[in-house]
Amino acid sequence: MSMIKNLWKKRRDSVIAFGIVIVAYIAIQIMSMTGSLSYSMKGMLVPICAYIVMAVSLNLTVGILGELSLGHAGFMSVGAFTGIVVTTLLANIVPWDGLRLAIAMVVAAAAAAVVGVIVGVPVLRLSGDYLAIVTLAACEIIKSLVNVLYVGLDGKGLHISLIEQSFALEEGGKMIINGPIGVSGIDKISTFTAGCVLILVTLFVILNLINSRHGRAIMAVRDNKIAADSIGISTTRYKLLAFVISAAFAGMAGTLYAMNYSTVTAAKFDFNLSILVLVFVVLGGLGNIWGSVIAAALLTVLPELLRALNFSDYRMLIYAILLIALMLFNNSALKQRLLERKRAQKSAKTEGEVA
Amino acid sequence: MALLEVRDLGISFGGLRAVDEVNIQIEKGALVGLIGPNGAGKTTVFNMLTGVYRPTDGAIRLDGENVVGKKPYEINKMGIARTFQNIRLFGRLSVLDNVMLGFHNDVTYSLPTSLSHLGSYRKKEKQMQAKAMEILKVFDLDGQCDYKAANLPYGKQRKLEIARALATEPKLLLLDEPAAGMNPNETAELMQTIEVVRKQFDVTVLLIEHDMKLVSGICEYLYVLNFGRLLAEGTPSAVLSDPEVITAYLGD
Numbered sequence: 001m002s003m004i005k006n007l008w009k010k011r012r013d014s015v016i017a018f019g020i021v022i023v024a025y026i027a028i029q030i031m032s033m034t035g036s037l038s039y040s041m042k043g044m045l046v047p048i049c050a051y052i053v054m055a056v057s058l059n060l061t062v063g064i065l066g067e068l069s070l071g072h073a074g075f076m077s078v079g080a081f082t083g084i085v086v087t088t089l090l091a092n093i094v095p096w097d098g099l100r101l102a103i104a105m106v107v108a109a110a111a112a113a114v115v116g117v118i119v120g121v122p123v124l125r126l127s128g129d130y131l132a133i134v135t136l137a138a139c140e141i142i143k144s145l146v147n148v149l150y151v152g153l154d155g156k157g158l159h160i161s162l163i164e165q166s167f168a169l170e171e172g173g174k175m176i177i178n179g180p181i182g183v184s185g186i187d188k189i190s191t192f193t194a195g196c197v198l199i200l201v202t203l204f205v206i207l208n209l210i211n212s213r214h215g216r217a218i219m220a221v222r223d224n225k226i227a228a229d230s231i232g233i234s235t236t237r238y239k240l241l242a243f244v245i246s247a248a249f250a251g252m253a254g255t256l257y258a259m260n261y262s263t264v265t266a267a268k269f270d271f272n273l274s275i276l277v278l279v280f281v282v283l284g285g286l287g288n289i290w291g292s293v294i295a296a297a298l299l300t301v302l303p304e305l306l307r308a309l310n311f312s313d314y315r316m317l318i319y320a321i322l323l324i325a326l327m328l329f330n331n332s333a334l335k336q337r338l339l340e341r342k343r344a345q346k347s348a349k350t351e352g353e354v355a
Numbered sequence: 356m357a358l359l360e361v362r363d364l365g366i367s368f369g370g371l372r373a374v375d376e377v378n379i380q381i382e383k384g385a386l387v388g389l390i391g392p393n394g395a396g397k398t399t400v401f402n403m404l405t406g407v408y409r410p411t412d413g414a415i416r417l418d419g420e421n422v423v424g425k426k427p428y429e430i431n432k433m434g435i436a437r438t439f440q441n442i443r444l445f446g447r448l449s450v451l452d453n454v455m456l457g458f459h460n461d462v463t464y465s466l467p468t469s470l471s472h473l474g475s476y477r478k479k480e481k482q483m484q485a486k487a488m489e490i491l492k493v494f495d496l497d498g499q500c501d502y503k504a505a506n507l508p509y510g511k512q513r514k515l516e517i518a519r520a521l522a523t524e525p526k527l528l529l530l531d532e533p534a535a536g537m538n539p540n541e542t543a544e545l546m547q548t549i550e551v552v553r554k555q556f557d558v559t560v561l562l563i564e565h566d567m568k569l570v571s572g573i574c575e576y577l578y579v580l581n582f583g584r585l586l587a588e589g590t591p592s593a594v595l596s597d598p599e600v601i602t603a604y605l606g607d
């Protein structure tokens with residue numbers, strides 16, 4: 001009986017949480033329409049959505065699987081450039097922007113997943129610091145490759161070359177990706193609405209995964225690899241599963257992000273971006289999916305907010321202090337005590353139910 | 356045919372011959388003890404039986420099927436489950452989750468079902484929970500099913516490990532010092548539970564124990580290991596009166 005109630009309770013909690021995201025979306029839409037959002041704030045809406053998806057998906061690798069990845073931006077890059085190529089190809093075939101973006105995201109997810117497998121198979125043999133360093137290297141390799149990638153489209157179809165442009169386009173042809181110059185003249189079809197839909201889909205899928213036999217197996221691998229193996233769970237298989245799903249969502253975030261700017265270069269998706277997303281995950285709490293959402297949103301908005309509040313001279317200083325404070329709080333006795341009190345209240349309540 | 360057949364098993368770590376020429380035969384349904392002083396090689400034998408180490412020599416067969424060279428998770432699927440001398444639970448997961456994980460390969464649904472919670476998700480999850488609760492009840496752990504495994508007291512952690520291993524529905528259950536760290540009362544109770552479990556789950560048991568007197572109570576047959584070699588084997592009374600065994604223990 002109590003177990004069945006538990007399943008319901010879990011569902012109710014997640015319905016409430018999803019409700020909060022939708023309410024936030026509506027509130028921001030209204031603010032945006034009534035003109036109470038600053039221009040720069042408006043410009044940040046889509047990137048925030050992309051960062052949230054990045055943070056939630058990285059949390060799957062770092063918090064749920066328990067392996068430190070420093071190369072999450074690499075998968076975002078794969079998704080960004082795949083998305084750009086797909087939307088260009090579909091420009092005349094699929095006239096509705098929303099659908100075109102959705103198709104591009106699906107293809108981007110598949111591409112990032114394939115790269116996830118290619119990186120994951122050798123990398124996941126390692127663990128700990130070694131794994132972290134190799135993911136970092138993988139991200140740099142992806143960046144270097146995209147930096148010398150030339151993709152053009154003309155009447156004859158798609159032309160692709162590496163290192164230098166080895167094809168000439170027909171009259172009326174168009175360069176899509178132009179090596180280190182990157183992409184320019186992107187159709188900016190990403191919208192805040194699309195971003196919120198992607199967030200909801202990401203949360204739905206990853207929260208479902210965590211509460212499933214596959215998710216449990218992933219967490220078992222995190223908690224004790226030898227024990228997981230001893231009860232018939234292939235550790236390599238579930239490590240790879242988590243890593244690839246994580247990469248796929250980073251790919252979708254990449255498309256969302258890229259289609260929000262008119263120009264994009266490979267250099268955008270570098271080590272710094274991987275670290276930024278990792279900071280969101282760590283501050284939001286390892287394994288805490290909603291924490292990642294909040295941390296990504298707050299920490300992206302905060303510098304802007306401080307600027308708006310006329311702290312512009314000190315804003316990076318305040319930002320840094322807040323980061324440190326948050327980190328201290330996360331490891332503090334205060335948080336421990338608050339959590340314990342919450343737990344005590346909860347158990348008191350359940351005991352009440354039984355009586 | 357015996358359920359487990361171990362022939363001339365041996366392993367070297369560099370120059371150290373940790374196990375040498377060990378022969379074990381266990382019939383289906385038996386409860387057998389593996390005893391010996393510290394560092395005799397008992398845990399190393401378990402590690403070879405479960406694929407954690409690959410033996411350098413010898414053969415291991417379960418129900419006639421070769422075990423050597425298989426991966427640990429494959430060996431579990433073949434029907435060998437174990438517990439660990441230094442407890443290995445999924446500490447951050449609940450007690451219930453730990454046992455449900457034992458049913459991972461028994462009650463299954465696809466990845467799309469996991470990602471969407473559509474289809475058979477609820478039915479299968481409930482089925483898995485019910486099966487797990489049944490086993491938890493046997494070990495008197497059902498009251499603590501939503502505790503984090505790491506927060507259980509030591510004795511209950513040992514029991515939870517046995518419960519999780521049983522959930523994989525093994526033919527052969529290997530217990531590595533299940534009573535270590537327990538007080539005499541808990542130990543007696545545990546030994547009784549093992550007896551009950553063996554009948555109820557129709558499982559063959561091989562258990563390592565440090566204390567000879569303790570195993571002689573429940574084991575039908577004993578193997579004594581010393582310096583990696585079999586020193587003696589037989590019924591508990593025969594083994595415990597063997598002068599060689601007595602010197603091995605006292606001389607330790």
Ligand SMILES: Nc1ncnc2c1ncn2[C@@H]1O[C@H](COP(=O)(O)OP(=O)(O)OP(=O)(O)O)[C@@H](O)[C@H]1O
Nearest residue numbers: 368373391392393394395396397398399400440565
């Ligand atoms: N991975 C390893 N590398 C090197 N030596 C090892 C390894 N594993 C075990 N040994 C050695 O093999 C010998 C047997 O160890 P084992 O743990 O099997 O003993 P045991 O009988 O289980 O002892 P205890 O009663 O203390 O648990 C010891 O000398 C140990 O140091």
Ligand SMILES: [Mg+2]
Nearest residue numbers: 397398399440
């Ligand atoms: Mg041992």
